[in-house]
Every structure is written in C-alpha cells, then in structure tokens.
Amino acid sequence: MFFAGRKHDVNVRGAFLHMLADAGVSAAVIVAGLTVWLTGLAWIDPAISVAIVGLILWSSWGLLRESLDLALDAAPRGIDVAAVRAHLRSWPGVAAVHDLHVWAMSANAAALTAHIVRPEGSDDAFLTNLRESIKARFGIGHVTLQVEREKPEDCVECD
Ligand SMILES: [Zn+2]
Structure with a gap:
C-alpha cells in the first residue's frame, strides 16, 4: 500500500x-x-x-x-509555472497575465490565483472553460481568477 x-x-x-x-x-x-x-x-x-x-x-x-x-508555500515540483503562465496567456481573448501564484494546499492539492486582462470583458463560460483547462492540464483544482479589462499602468510582468 x-x-x-x-x-x-x-x-x-x-x-x-x-x-x-x-x-x-x-x-x-x-x-x-x-x-x-x-x-x-x-x-x-x-x-x-x-x-x-x-x-x-x-x-x-x-x-x-x-x-x-x-x-514555504512553494509551487509543487510537478507543476511548471512558466507553462501555466503561457497557457493562460495563449487563451483566446487574454491580453495579459499578472500576479500569477501557484502553491500547494496539501500534499496532493494545488491552488492558483491570477489576474487575467481581457479587454472584451468577462462571462461565466470564459472562466469555467479556463478553469477546467487548468485542472485538466496541470492538475490544479483550486483556481481563482480575477478578470480585468485593462492592464494596470504599473504592471511589470504584463507583456
Ligand atoms: Zn490585476
């Protein structure tokens, strides 16, 4: 066992x-x-x-x-945070991603928070599909996404 x-x-x-x-x-x-x-x-x-x-x-x-x-709340070893960022960034309608955090909640559950810049605004289907894709691809079950219409002016990690 x-x-x-x-x-x-x-x-x-x-x-x-x-x-x-x-x-x-x-x-x-x-x-x-x-x-x-x-x-x-x-x-x-x-x-x-x-x-x-x-x-x-x-x-x-x-x-x-x-x-x-x-x-220390580090990202779990099995999760490539750069790949998660690229995945979010490549999602249709996403203009920028910032404040991305990934950490382990327990030995086998991970959490993610991120700000998603989406100029066209938000709807439930967008959030549901993106959340489910993160669960399917990276195994992160606790996802919290904040949708914003514009990049913040002082954003250094937005591209
Ligand atoms: Zn933000």
Whole structure:
C-alpha cells in the first residue's frame, strides 16, 4: 500500500521510507552481528552503523526538500509555472497575465490565483472553460481568477 502511494503523497512517502529504513536497519544489524560473531572483526559494527546513517540521510533528503516546499508555500515540483503562465496567456481573448501564484494546499492539492486582462470583458463560460483547462492540464483544482479589462499602468510582468 505504501509502495503504491509513495509517488503522489509526501505523507505516504514519509511512512514508506520510514518503514523501509526500519527494515533495512534491522537486516543490517543482524548481518553485522552474525559477521562479528563468526569472524571476530569488531570494526564491522561501527562501519555498518555509519553506512546506515548515510543511507538514512540520503533517503530522507528528497522528502525534506518536498516538506520544506510545502511549509514555504512553494509551487509543487510537478507543476511548471512558466507553462501555466503561457497557457493562460495563449487563451483566446487574454491580453495579459499578472500576479500569477501557484502553491500547494496539501500534499496532493494545488491552488492558483491570477489576474487575467481581457479587454472584451468577462462571462461565466470564459472562466469555467479556463478553469477546467487548468485542472485538466496541470492538475490544479483550486483556481481563482480575477478578470480585468485593462492592464494596470504599473504592471511589470504584463507583456
Ligand atoms: Zn490585476
């Protein structure tokens, strides 16, 4: 169950890595114990310990980064914000996009807010279609769009 879910949810991945590390450490301790017992080479014990520490550090590094991204409201790694911006910008009727923000709400849900400059005004179909296209293409379910008729004068990211 943990193996199957480890790619999609940072919590499941954490549990999976934890159990994997536990099993690995137990196996290594048994092997080290048997080897020391059979050969009398006592240095094998600390050597295996150092190797286990290295393995735990290596396996938790990605998890730590992903958790930090969540804590810092960074855009999820799987979502290319530049591609999202290009998608919004290329939508029919859109003249400019600014104040685009993408962040993770939880381990498997993302949110997006953006200002859409649309000189022709707005209607529900425009918003519904754009929202559904973002959900289908980028997997972002919580989308909030603000439609404006004109670019703000001080807009630096509008093209
Ligand atoms: Zn605006």
